[in-house]
Amino acid sequence: MTSAPLPRLLTEVPGPRSRELARRLRRVESPHVTYLSSDFPIFWDRAEGCLVTDVDGNTFLDMTAAFGVASVGHSHPHVVAAVQAQSQKLLHGMGDVHPSEVKVALCERIAEFVPIPDAQVILxxxxxxxxxxxxxTAILATGKRGVLAFEGGYHGLTYGALDATARADFRAPFLPQLGRFTSHLPYGGDLLAIEARLRRGDIGAVLAEPIQGRGGIVVPPPGWLAGLREICxxxxxxxxxxxxxxxxxxxxxxxxxQSENVVPDILxxxxxMGGGLPLSACVASRPLMACWGESRGEALHTSTFLGNPLACAAALAALAVLEGERLPERAERIGAELAEGLRRLQRSYPTLIRDVRGRGLMLGLEMASPELALQFVPGALAQGLIVLPAGDGRVLEFVPPLVVLPDQIAWCLACLQKIFEKFFTHSPA
Ligand SMILES: Cc1ncc(COP(=O)(O)O)c(C=O)c1O
Structure with missing residues (x-):
């Protein structure tokens, strides 16, 4: 048996080429976009499976799946082959006018997978x-402008989504331009209070993450999601x-x-889904989607790249890999191993680690303070481990590709242990 590929550092981190690229980027990119400092970031050159190689030839273990995208692993050969084959035929089509066959095939596949019966898709x-x-879709279907979302929720930064996103720092500069149609209540909080709010009658839709991600890997109490469904x-x-x-x-x-047998109206x-290419979907049942009416020649909601053939081909391949390699089951199994390892670490460093939580391969390790966690991220990078903070910064997210290997999990845990020993003077309890 060949051993699992593991990180290997050839230079200091960031290395000289990463530093040079940071200098160049600083000149030409709007300054708020990429965080640049003496110990961060590395510039990626290539990636395969769970390993990322930077421009200096250093190899890192990616415990972020690059924002949760690379579930099938970076550059999965089936995804790459699908993109190559599609690129020989059609790179770009006319998504909502003269669509491509791959768009049809992808919408069919999405409809097969989602728990919503008779599903239709907006890509x-x-x-x-x-x-x-x-x-x-919600306002068309209900005629109501109000939305109820939750504290700590993250739904994106475009203006509609930002209205629902609860992070004050993302919203504050743009408040004068926000629609302010969203009310926020505590996530996982009192269902009676939520029902009372909905009974006021101005809210057409509740928007929630089943587990909050960027909010800090927050799992609501058992039954909460099902309770929300009943109230709705x-x-x-x-x-x-x-x-x-x-x-x-x-x-x-x-x-x-599906862990709570809840079926949403809109997913x-x-x-x-895109296997590494940019792609998303809003899914609802045919009767609900009927609120949009038939296209009369101009879509009410579309964009130039809707149903991009390359992205659709990549997604079809990625979904086939997720299914063929039974990656959801794998996430549960490997996730339990990783969670157990993180809990062991918590037992060794109870004053530094407040909590370990999550489900499957969506795990969070809550540190005692945001400062500790923020120190940890570049410290880990310098050891060959890519992790990101979440929530108010105090939670380290562990959301690796679902193909992460047991030896890579073991390496990650050993690396975390080493960092705790090296960077934090507290001795184990
Ligand atoms: C739960 C959730 N919703 C929405 C988004 C926004 O997605 P995007 O950044 O692709 O616009 C994210 C991104 O992290 C997310 O985690």
Whole structure:
């Protein structure tokens, strides 16, 4: 048996080529986009499976799946082959005018996978697009402008999605231009209060993540999602589930809502679906989608790249890999191993690690303070481990490709242990 590929560092991190690219980028990119400092970032050159190689030839273990996208692993050969084959035929089509065959095939596949019966699809390019389409579907179907979303929720940064996203720092500069149609209540909080809010009558849709991702890997109490479904049914409110992060197997089920037997009215998906190409979808049942009416020649909601053939071909291949390699089940199994390892670490460093939580391969390790976690991220990078903070910064996210190998999990845990020993003077309890 060949051993699992593991990180290998050839230079200091970031290496000289990464530093040079950072200098060049600083001149030409708007300054708020990429965080540049002496110990961050590395510039990626290539990636395969769970390993990323930077421009200096250093290899890192990617425990982020690059924002939860690379569920089938980076550059999965089937996805690459599908993109290559499609690129020989048609790179770009006329998504909502003269569509391509791959768009039809992808919409059919999405409809087969999602828990919504008789599903229809509106494709987009990124998660924010799917949320915009969901919000528009909701107002068309209900005639109500109000949306209830949750504290800590993240739904994207385009204006509609930003209205629902609860992060004050993302919203504050743009508040004067926001529609302010969203009310926010505590995530996982009192269902009676939620019902009381919906009974005021101005809200057409509830928008929630089944597990909050960027909000800090927050799992609601058991039964909460099902309770939300019941309240929506009782009050005639649509339930929009944002499974852009949790969807396509990450939490051990195809969709996280299936763990609670909840079927949303509208489902937003993205990230992993495209296998690495930008693609998202808003999905609802045919009767609900009927609120849009038939196209009369101009789509009410579309964009130039809707149903891009390359992205559709990549997605078809990625979904086949997720299914063929039974990656949702794998996420559950490997996730349990990783969670156990993180809990062991918590037992060794109880004053530094407050909590370990999540489901499948969507895990979070809550540190005692955001400062600790923020120190940890470049510290890990310098050891060959790519992790990201979430929530208010105090949570380290562990959301690797679902193909991550047991030896890579073991390497990650050993690396974390080493960092705790090296960077934090507290001795194990
Ligand atoms: C749950 C959720 N919804 C929406 C989005 C927005 O997706 P995008 O960044 O592709 O617009 C994200 C991105 O992290 C997300 O995690």
């Amino acid at each position: 987009g390019q990124n998660g924010g697009d799917a949320v915009e389409a969901a919000l528009k 049914d009782r009050t005639g409110t649509l339930l929009i589930l944002d499974e852009i992060f949790t969807g396509w197997g990450r939490t051990g089920r195809w969709f996280a809502c 937003c998906v993205g990230k992993a």
